[in-house]
Amino acid sequence: MVGIRGAEDITLDYNFFKGLIRRICTMVVNNYRLMESGSGSSRYAKRVVEYMLTRHCAGGSRQHIIYDCHGNVIPCSFMPESMGLSSGTGGEPSERFDHVYSAVNHLFQSGLADRLKGKCGDCEYKSSCLGGCITMKIPSALSVEDEQPICMYRLIREVCEEFSEKERELLYLYWSSCFLKKSGGEDSDRVCVRRLPVWELNYRYDMNRESNKFTI
Numbered sequence: 001m002v003g004i005r006g007a008e009d010i011t012l013d014y015n016f017f018k019g020l021i022r023r024i025c026t027m028v029v030n031n032y033r034l035m036e037s038g039s040g041s042s043r044y045a046k047r048v049v050e051y052m053l054t055r056h057c058a059g060g061s062r063q064h065i066i067y068d069c070h071g072n073v074i075p076c077s078f079m080p081e082s083m084g085l086s087s088g089t090g091g092e093p094s095e096r097f098d099h100v101y102s103a104v105n106h107l108f109q110s111g112l113a114d115r116l117k118g119k120c121g122d123c124e125y126k127s128s129c130l131g132g133c134i135t136m137k138i139p140s141a142l143s144v145e146d147e148q149p150i151c152m153y154r155l156i157r158e159v160c161e162e163f164s165e166k167e168r169e170l171l172y173l174y175w176s177s178c179f180l181k182k183s184g185g186e187d188s189d190r191v192c193v194r195r196l197p198v199w200e201l202n203y204r205y206d207m208n209r210e211s212n213k214f215t216i
Contacts, residue, residue: 014149014150014155017150017155018155018158018159020199021155021156021159021198021199022159022162024198024199024200024201025159025160025163025171025198027201028170028171028174028201029163029167029170029171031201032170032174034203034204035174035201035202035203035204036174036177036178036202036203036204036205037170037173037174037177037178038173038176038177038180039173040173042169042172042173044176045169045172045173045175045176045177046172046176048172048175048176048179048180049156049172049175049176049179050153052175052176052179052183052191052196053152053153053156053191053193053196054125054128054129054153055128055129055189055190055191056108056128056129056130056131056132056189056190056191057076057108057130057131057132057133057134057135057190057192057193058190058191058192058195059075059076059078059079059104059133059134059135059192060075060076060085060100060101060103060104060105061075061101061104061190062101063188063190063191063192064076064190064192064195065097065100067093067097070089071089071093071096072086072087072088072089072096073086073087073093073096073097073099073100074086074087074100075100075103075104076134076135076192078135078138078194079134079135079138080138083138084103085100085103085104085107086100087099087100107134107144108130112130112131112144112145113126113127113130115145116130116131116145116147117145117146117147118146118147119147119148119151119154120132120146120147120148120151121147125153128189129148129153131144131145131146131147131148132148132150132151132152132193133148133150133152133192133193133194136148136149136150136193137149150193152193152196152198156198174197175196175197175198178197178200178202179196179197182197
């Protein structure tokens with residue numbers, strides 16, 4: 001899900017993502033004893049999942065940034081250079097990183113939440129999400145203020161409604177456990193939706209793969 005450069009020409013489809021997430025959820029539920037997961041309160045786990053789905057784009061932060069083989073610093077592999085957020089190759093590396101940090105922070109400047117359009121403008125999480133993943137909007141030539149076409153919070157809620165209450169609890173525990181193991185550090189208010197545990201199947205390291213068959 002992280003992708004490659006030049007991804008602005010890729011066509012995204014909400015139903016495609018929904019079908020993919022549904023399949024992954026089914027595999028997690030059917031093979032839960034083989035998966036890495038935590039224990040504890042499912043209510044707390046659900047809050048963690050809501051948190052990870054409603055943070056704003058991590059591109060160009062200290063959590064997610066790319067230094068390519070040419071020495072160019074870019075916020076995200078899905079962001080085209082035409083957005084003007086890449087550093088170029090001139091100057092010291094530290095200056096290039098600072099340029100990208102500054103450019104992206106300017107994009108998420110104060111007041112963006114109040115300028116969001118459509119469902120994003122009415123959402124209770126607009127101040128923390130700020131419209132979600134920028135690169136999900138690029139293929140449709142949308143601006144930062146436009147409604148997010150692939151809202152992961154809405155997508156996950158819709159898919160989870162197709163599962164039983166017990167199955168949803170298992171999914172929340174699995175996702176929250178995986179997320180908390182990887183999160184932390186600087187820019188913790190940002191999350192890359194392309195790198196969330198909802199896309200992953202993480203096996204327990206102590207499981208014998210041969211004696212424990214995986215069910216698709």
